[in-house]
Amino acid sequence: MTPFLFTFVVLGFSIGAGLLGSLLGIGGGLILIPVLTLLLKVDIHYAVGASIVSVIATSSGAAAAYVRERMANMRVAMFLELATTAGALTGAFLSGRVGGRGVYLVFGAVMAYSALVMLRRMNSTQVAPVPEDALADRLGLHGSYWDESTGREVDYRVTRPLAGLGLMYVAGTVSGMLGIGSGALKVPAMDLTMRLPLKVSTATSNFMIGVTAAASAGVYFARGHIDPFIAGPVCVGVTLGAWLGSRHLMAKMNASWLRALFVCLLLWVAFEMLRKGWSS
Amino acid sequence: MSEAPSSEPRPSPPASVTLPAGPEAVPLVPELLISDLLRYGVLISLSLVTLGTTVTFFRHPDYLVSSEALERLTAPHPVPHGLADVVAGAMAARGQSFVMAGLLVMMAVPVMRVALSLLIFRQQKDRLYVAITTAVLTLLLVSFLVGAAEG
Numbered sequence: 001m002t003p004f005l006f007t008f009v010v011l012g013f014s015i016g017a018g019l020l021g022s023l024l025g026i027g028g029g030l031i032l033i034p035v036l037t038l039l040l041k042v043d044i045h046y047a048v049g050a051s052i053v054s055v056i057a058t059s060s061g062a063a064a065a066y067v068r069e070r071m072a073n074m075r076v077a078m079f080l081e082l083a084t085t086a087g088a089l090t091g092a093f094l095s096g097r098v099g100g101r102g103v104y105l106v107f108g109a110v111m112a113y114s115a116l117v118m119l120r121r122m123n124s125t126q127v128a129p130v131p132e133d134a135l136a137d138r139l140g141l142h143g144s145y146w147d148e149s150t151g152r153e154v155d156y157r158v159t160r161p162l163a164g165l166g167l168m169y170v171a172g173t174v175s176g177m178l179g180i181g182s183g184a185l186k187v188p189a190m191d192l193t194m195r196l197p198l199k200v201s202t203a204t205s206n207f208m209i210g211v212t213a214a215a216s217a218g219v220y221f222a223r224g225h226i227d228p229f230i231a232g233p234v235c236v237g238v239t240l241g242a243w244l245g246s247r248h249l250m251a252k253m254n255a256s257w258l259r260a261l262f263v264c265l266l267l268w269v270a271f272e273m274l275r276k277g278w279s280s
Numbered sequence: 281m282s283e284a285p286s287s288e289p290r291p292s293p294p295a296s297v298t299l300p301a302g303p304e305a306v307p308l309v310p311e312l313l314i315s316d317l318l319r320y321g322v323l324i325s326l327s328l329v330t331l332g333t334t335v336t337f338f339r340h341p342d343y344l345v346s347s348e349a350l351e352r353l354t355a356p357h358p359v360p361h362g363l364a365d366v367v368a369g370a371m372a373a374r375g376q377s378f379v380m381a382g383l384l385v386m387m388a389v390p391v392m393r394v395a396l397s398l399l400i401f402r403q404q405k406d407r408l409y410v411a412i413t414t415a416v417l418t419l420l421l422v423s424f425l426v427g428a429a430e431g
Binding site: 003004007053056057059060061063064065067068070074075078079081082085086088089092138139210211213214215216217218219221222226228229231232233235236239 | 311315318333389391393394420424426
């Protein structure tokens with residue numbers, strides 16, 4: 001394969017990853033890193049470096065819309081970013097310490113976990129009152145959002161900010177180590193632990209992911225792991241794919257069977273990544 | 281966007297379509313500012329990356345035919361990873377440095393977003409959040425500096 005062809009192959013896969021990611025509500029990174037490493041034989045550190053930049057791109061693009069609609073809670077985001085950036089720094093350093101093998105193993109584990117989270121979401125339920133929390137009051141985390149389906153403003157209260165902070169540190173570490181947005185970890189932390197509405201959790205997670213990713217991208221860049229030759233086409237491709245997905249396909253597709261199929265695919269790739277980490 | 285699990289709009293869908301129709305229909309100015317910063321930051325970055333990639337192939341015609349070049353490019357190798365290297369390369373109109381500059385703009389977008397939030401909280405005289413935002417911004421800057429020291 002020539003570099004010219006390589007660029008287009010990477011671009012093509014990236015568009016696909018962005019499209020699929022936006023259809024399934026997960027990031028391109030989770031799909032793209034296995035493709036780059038297992039299929040195209042790119043060194044995993046470059047794959048992670050390329051992915052992290054594309055994560056910033058898609059997150060910023062999505063966040064631009066969420067902020068405009070006032071769906072993202074900017075105070076919750078800023079507060080939790082304390083933990084995600086600290087975690088991202090930790091993760092980026094850890095990835096330098098443990099080497100490629102460790103990254104494969106953790107990636108496989110997180111991927112399997114994400115698959116299970118998706119599975120759970122397919123038949124999720126809700127309610128129970130939100131407990132009072134003095135710190136959440138002090139931080140002014142409560143908010144409201146406009147609910148399109150009922151056509152009115154919905155108020156919500158937030159609880160357990162410190163537990164959220166702890167979970168975000170873990171999410172940040174995973175994100176920094178693997179070069180993914182780790183929304184699969186962030187959304188449950190806000191949705192289940194802090195009790196933000198799922199829509200707000202999703203929007204806020206998107207809003208935060210860019211900052212988390214930027215923290216680890218700084219370390220990867222300084223280490224020379226962000227290779228323009230790989231990261232360039234990945235970045236353009238994933239953004240293009242995600243944009244196409246949100247714009248033209250979202251409304252028309254009933255994603256539930258696709259989701260089930262994808263959970264199987266995720267589990268299989270998780271297994272491949274674990275095996276590669278084990279045997280290399 | 282990354283792993284947002286939902287059927288929400290993704291990168292820059294037409295904002296006007298999804299705006300709420302209530303009295304809250306007009307977004308507050310800070311939200312608009314941040315939204316525009318994110319949108320145009322990403323656009324500028326992607327343009328630079330595309331331009332740089334095009335320039336690269338014009339300057340290295342051998343990339344179109346030689347497959348040995350690829351092995352050099354996908355195996356571990358040194359890439360420019362200092363600000364000075366990138367600027368020098370861009371000055372010399374080297375395609376890969378344009379791409380790198382684009383990627384750097386992308387990395388800078390969230391940092392600028394946090395800096396802008398800092399200004400907004402400051403204007404609102406929200407001391408607590410000024411402190412929190414300053415801490416986040418510091419962590420971000422530290423990541424670039426410490427990364428450089430370690431690498």
